[in-house]
Amino acid sequence: MSDSARRDRLTLALSVWAVLVSQVLLYPGVSDLVQTLGGAGDLDAGMWFLVSEYAAFVVFAGLWGALSDATGRRVPLIVVGALGGAACYLLLSLVPSLGVGFGVVLLIRVVGGAFTIGAFSLSMTMLMDLGGGNGRNMGAAGIAIGLGAAVGSxxxxxxxxADPLAPVYGAAALLGLVALLTATVTDRSPNSGVRDAGDSVDDDRAGPRDILRxxxxxxxxxxxxxxxxxxxLTAGFFSLVGIYYFRDAFGLDAFGAGLVLAMFFGPFALLQYPMGVLSDRIGRFLPVVVGSILYGVSIIVVGASPSLPFAAVTMVLVGVFGALVSPATMALVTDIADADERGAAMGGFNIFGSLGFLTGFLLGGSSAELLGYFEAFVVVGFTEIGIALVASRAVRRLATGESVAVPGVSEADD
Structure with a gap:
């Protein structure tokens, strides 16, 4: 890999990191922020504040990706997405002085999410474009995501x-930084004219609709x-229910809850790159399937923690096992997708990821209110274990290069 590609990998990883920090900055103090913006400040209001942004992620992630594949341009779209997201955060900071209702706050979150997912998803797609090892590149994305979440929390x-609105100002500044960073990166989209060795792409560009199809x-x-x-889903669960759980169960303030959340995100970040490289060497099966089972078990243990120190130590284990799973899962997307559909493929991954966040907020918030915190941790933990058991055969076949039978779809269609 050339020096230019290595420099671009670092720059893109920093962009992904900055987008994640901008999001997570708001999470530890979400109840205080929601109250400042005119909401109730309870778990339900905090849930909808987070859900509104991720709903936009679901709708727009694939559209940004398909548009970038069709035009052969990713950098300008990232810049537009980052600047649009920054503008929405600045508008959000003006809400207390404008005297508008909480419904307007949610609308601003939707618009901001529509822009921000473009910057996030396409930065990850540009890492896919670099070549040099899919696990390595997705490890770089993963360490950026994990460190962003850790620093943000x-x-x-x-x-x-200090000020409930201070994270909002910080988020706007970080997205402005993303626009500046990505403007310096070489666009290696297969249709941009700059290609890594080994990429074989048809010169005829398909439209966004064809690529999505x-x-x-x-x-x-x-x-x-x-x-x-x-x-x-598990990340969304911790971002909402985990924060409320740590504050209610152990009497922590926003800063203390953020520190405990960082006990997960710290090792999750630092181990992403080596775990991604490991998955290149040993295959995807063990990191994805075994890692998911261990990850689910450790989530349940957090919910059963008898004390704050025990919960903090277990959160470290959650981070370790999460780091084992994440880059290998993202690398599978790159393994499967053709070079000229990477943007749409990663956009699809982020659509499902955003749906997962939404479900984590809704399932976690609802189960915590109806059943209790421990029961909510059990539900989410067994969900992670369940997907590993159900999909283990499919992952094994993908890892060995075989065609994969998907329920309801014939193998000939693959």
Missing amino acids: IVGGRLST KVVDRPALRVPYAFGFIDR
Whole structure:
């Protein structure tokens, strides 16, 4: 890999990191922020504040990806997405002085999410374009995601104790940084004219609709999409229910809850790259399937923690096992997708991931209110274990290069 490609890998990883920090900054103090913006500040209001952004992620992730594949341009779209997201955060900060209702706040979150997912998903797609090992590139994306979440949870908790709106200003500044960073990166989209060795691409460009149809008609992608859905479900669960749980069960403030959340995101971030490289060497099966089972078990243990130190230590284990799963799952997407449909394929992965976050917020919030915190952890933990058991055969066949039978779809369609 050339020096230019290595530099671009670092720059893109920093962009992914900055987008994640901008999101997670708001999580530790979400109850205080929602109250400042005119909401009730309870679990239900916090849930809808987070859900509104991820609903836009679901709708727009695939559209950004297909548009970038069709035009052969990713960098300008990332810049537009980042600047649009920054503008929406700045508008959100003006809400207390404008005197508008909480419904307008949710609308701003939807518009901001529509822009932000473009910057996030296409930055990850550009890492896919680099070549040099799919596990390695997705490991770089994973470490950026994990470090972004870790830094965001700690800094966001500290900022929110000073001023509930401070994380919003920080998020706007970070997305502005993303626009500046990605503007310096070489566009290696297969249709951009800059290609890595080994990429063989038809010179005839398909339209966004055709590209989306190709991705939809590729059943093998549903396997990593399913794992991405469940993995992000657990992340959404911790981002909402985990914060409330740590504050209610152990009497923590926003900063303290952010620190405990960082006990997960820290090892999750630091181990992403080596785990991605490991999956290149040993295959995807063990990291994805065995890692998911261990991940699910450790989530349940967190919910049963008798003390704060025990919960913190277990959160470290959650991070370790999560790091084993995440880059291998994303690498499966790159393994399966053709070079000229990477944007749509990663967009699809982020659609399912965003649906997972939404489900994590809704399932976690609802089960915690109806059943209790421990029962909510059990539900989410067994969901992670369940997908590993159900899809283990499909992952094994993908890892060995065999065609994959997907329920309801014949293998000939793959």
